[in-house]
Amino acid sequence: MDSDAWEVIHIPDKPTFLPELQPTLKVYASVIKPKFANTIVRQLCKVAPLEDLRHVKRVRKKILPDHGEPQLTVILCLALEDNDHLNDMPPDVQELVDPYELSPFITQVCKYAAVSKEEWEEQCKLWPTSFHPPTYNIEGIGGFSEEDTQSICKFMRVAIDLAVSGHYHLVNAAVIVDPSVRRIIASETDQVYPLSASVDMASVETMPFKERGESNHCQSIDRVTNASSEICLNGILEKLNSSLSTVACLNPWQWSLQSHDSESQWHPLRHASIVAIESSSARDRYLFPNTTDSFQPSNADCPAKKQKTNSHSHSPEVQNDSREAALRDPSIEKPYLCTGYDIFLVWEPCTMCAMALVHQRIKRIFYAFPNPIAGGLGSVHRLQGEKSLNHHYAVFRVLLPEGSKP
Numbered sequence: 001m002d003s004d005a006w007e008v009i010h011i012p013d014k015p016t017f018l019p020e021l022q023p024t025l026k027v028y029a030s031v032i033k034p035k036f037a038n039t040i041v042r043q044l045c046k047v048a049p050l051e052d053l054r055h056v057k058r059v060r061k062k063i064l065p066d067h068g069e070p071q072l073t074v075i076l077c078l079a080l081e082d083n084d085h086l087n088d089m090p091p092d093v094q095e096l097v098d099p100y101e102l103s104p105f106i107t108q109v110c111k112y113a114a115v116s117k118e119e120w121e122e123q124c125k126l127w128p129t130s131f132h133p134p135t136y137n138i139e140g141i142g143g144f145s146e147e148d149t150q151s152i153c154k155f156m157r158v159a160i161d162l163a164v165s166g167h168y169h170l171v172n173a174a175v176i177v178d179p180s181v182r183r184i185i186a187s188e189t190d191q192v193y194p195l196s197a198s199v200d201m202a203s204v205e206t207m208p209f210k211e212r213g214e215s216n217h218c219q220s221i222d223r224v225t226n227a228s229s230e231i232c233l234n235g236i237l238e239k240l241n242s243s244l245s246t247v248a249c250l251n252p253w254q255w256s257l258q259s260h261d262s263e264s265q266w267h268p269l270r271h272a273s274i275v276a277i278e279s280s281s282a283r284d285r286y287l288f289p290n291t292t293d294s295f296q297p298s299n300a301d302c303p304a305k306k307q308k309t310n311s312h313s314h315s316p317e318v319q320n321d322s323r324e325a326a327l328r329d330p331s332i333e334k335p336y337l338c339t340g341y342d343i344f345l346v347w348e349p350c351t352m353c354a355m356a357l358v359h360q361r362i363k364r365i366f367y368a369f370p371n372p373i374a375g376g377l378g379s380v381h382r383l384q385g386e387k388s389l390n391h392h393y394a395v396f397r398v399l400l401p402e403g404s405k406p
Contacts, residue, residue, distance in 0.1 A: 005401035013385030026079040047092035048077035055113035169246040174276035186279035191270040273353035351376035
């Protein structure tokens with residue numbers, strides 16, 4: 001498979017802008033005498049804190065070319081965007097003007113923290129800011145090797161094939177993968193509408209994993225290569241360009257407009273990601289029937305929290321991915337949710353699915369097409385950059401060859 005026409009790009013935690021086109025805000029500033037710097041900054045932090053501009057340095061230091069002495073300029077407070085009058089400064093700030101011989105003026109600073117070195121360098125031309133590159137170590141942030149790119153393209157082809165085959169209408173598809181052994185853990189599609197739900201939902205939730213077809217969920221990359229390599233992207237263009245109304249994440253409320261009789265098999269929350277998570281859990285219950293959901297330390301040297309996040313052993317028995325191998329080898333640990341796994345989606349997940357993947361501890365998310373209506377990972381929202389969450393994953397978009405866009 002030729003992956004030269006494919007491209008994998010990282011979706012950063014915050015929106016990116018051309019370095020010279022970054023949004024700015026107006027602020028009041030003033031040159032100050034160095035001997036007053038500490039006192040002025042302390043008072044300003046009390047009366048005019050810059051809570052939403054923590055990336056902006058409060059004091060700018062500049063060496064005067066003529067005298068060789070440092071010149072200090074401090075940000076006093078924010079200024080109104082549609083008003084350039086110096087008299088509109090807050091009273092607490094105006095009280096500092098005369099005692100410290102300030103000469104306020106209006107200047108601009110960048111509104112958002114830089115997400116790249118290029119952005120940071122451009123920001124500092126206006127006013128110095130801080131730049132903190134990503135500290136988490138996730139493969140792919142700095143680019144992929146040719147081998148990794150080939151693997152990503154193959155799994156994305158599997159997801160696309162699922163989305164366009166076996167359904168009268170187009171649906172989203174999700175493929176959960178263990179990247180350490182390049183094995184499919186679960187592969188599912190939307191099951192919101194009767195046309196995409198082939199079996200009763202209640203029976204799916206209680207059906208043993210083996211009855212669902214273990215081989216359909218746990219495939220190595222070698223086993224899916226032959227089938228997926230025959231997928232011709234040009235052959236699915238007609239379906240990709242058809243109506244997208246039945247893609248659940250693109251139309252979260254579309255189900256409410258459908259007529260649902262008592263015999264219809266539908267559920268508004270069964271998006272592809274949710275169904276794949278359920279399938280992955282069923283796999284774990286089948287392979288590890290004697291384990292419980294509570295992870296207790298096996299000995300004093302193995303704390304529970306560490307055991308939760310440790311990835312399972314990758315011995316040959318694990319690669320067989322069979323229940324017998326898991327039961328025979330006590331060293332094989334039950335995975336903690338989807339820790340360390342990747343998920344491949346045809347369309348960018350909605351915020352509900354994106355949050356579900358946070359709870360599942362997914363490591364990386366790959367999607368082919370953006371979701372301009374309800375996207376949770378770049379198009380509308382960016383959950384991957386929400387600092388209040390206790391888990392963060394890396395997000396990538398897989399750009400298909402030209403002409404393969406819906």
